[in-house]
Amino acid sequence: MERVGRHLILELWGCNAEHINSIPVIERAITETIAACDATLLDLRVYPFTPIGVTGVAILAESHVMIHTWPEHGYAAVDVFTCGQHTDPSKAVPVLRKYFQPERVQVMEMNRGIIIDEKARGDVGGVYAGVC
Amino acid sequence: MERVGRHLILELWGCNAEHINSIPVIERAITETIAACDATLLDLRVYPFTPIGVTGVAILAESHVMIHTWPEHGYAAVDVFTCGQHTDPSKAVPVLRKYFQPERVQVMEMNRGIIIDEKARGDVGGVYAGVC
Numbered sequence: 446m447e448r449v450g451r452h453l454i455l456e457l458w459g460c461n462a463e464h465i466n467s468i469p470v471i472e473r474a475i476t477e478t479i480a481a482c483d484a485t486l487l488d489l490r491v492y493p494f495t496p497i498g499v500t501g502v503a504i505l506a507e508s509h510v511m512i513h514t515w516p517e518h519g520y521a522a523v524d525v526f527t528c529g530q531h532t533d534p535s536k537a538v539p540v541l542r543k544y545f546q547p548e549r550v551q552v553m554e555m556n557r558g559i560i561i562d563e564k565a566r567g568d569v570g571g572v573y574a575g576v577c
Numbered sequence: 578m579e580r581v582g583r584h585l586i587l588e589l590w591g592c593n594a595e596h597i598n599s600i601p602v603i604e605r606a607i608t609e610t611i612a613a614c615d616a617t618l619l620d621l622r623v624y625p626f627t628p629i630g631v632t633g634v635a636i637l638a639e640s641h642v643m644i645h646t647w648p649e650h651g652y653a654a655v656d657v658f659t660c661g662q663h664t665d666p667s668k669a670v671p672v673l674r675k676y677f678q679p680e681r682v683q684v685m686e687m688n689r690g691i692i693i694d695e696k697a698r699g700d701v702g703g704v705y706a707g708v709c
C-alpha cells in the first residue's frame with residue numbers, strides 16, 4: 446500500500462508557557478524539527494498573536510510543519526507532514542519535548558494519500574493514535 | 578468537553594489535474610474556503626513545485642488552511658483547522674469540490690485541544706472519519 450506522506454498530529458499539554466509564547470523558541474524548535482526529520486526548508490514564518498499565542502509554519506520541499514500555541518492553556522497543536530522515504534516525522538517528538546517541555550504528549554499518525562486500487566475505494570486513511 | 582479547535586483533514590482524489598496545479602485556482606479556493614468557514618485571513622502564500630504540484634497555506638486568526646497537491650495522482654491533501662464558535666470548517670467541502678472537481682472526497686474531523694479534567698488524562702482527541 447503506497448502513500449504520499451506521513452502526517453503526525455501532536456497535542457502537547459503542560460508546556461512551558463513562556464517557551465510556547467516565544468518567537469525565537471518557536472523558530473528554533475521548527476528549524477531543529479526539520480533537520481531531525483531530514484526535511485528541506487523552503488520558507489519559515491512565525492506570527493505572534495495578541496495578547497498571547499504564536500503560529501509558526503514551515504513550508505517544506507516535503508510538505509509542512511505547523512505549530513499553534515495557546516500559552517494560557519499550556520497547549521501546543523503541532524502538525525508534521527512529510528513525504529518521501531528519506532524523511533521521518535516521528536523525529537519531531539524529542540525536539541518538541543526539548544523546546545516546549547510538555548508534561549504530556551499525544552501523538553496520532555495518519556497516512557496521507559493512500560494509493561489504493563479500485564476494489565478498495567472507500568477505505569479511509571490509516572490512523573495510529575497513542576499517548577506517550 | 579471543551580476543545581480549542583476543529584481540524585478537518587480532507588483527501589481529495591480524482592481532481593482536475595490542471596486546477597490543482599494552478600496557482601490562481603488554489604488562491605481562489607483558499608480565499609473562498611476561508612470566507613465560507615467565516616474565518617479571518619492573516620496571510621496567504623502559494624508555492625509552486627517543480628515540475629508540478631502546489632502548496633498553498635493561509636494563516637488565519639483562527640488557525641490555518643493548508644493545501645498540498647499532486648496533480649500526477651489527481652490528489653490534494655487539505656487541512657482546515659479553525660478555532661472559535663463562529664467558524665465552521667466543514668463549509669470548506671463544497672468550495673473545494675467546486676474548484677478541484679474531485680471524484681471522491683474523504684473527510685476526517687479531529688477535535689484539537691480537548692480540555693479534560695485530571696481524571697480523564699489519557700484520552701486522545703476525538704476523531705470522526707467518513708467518506709462523502
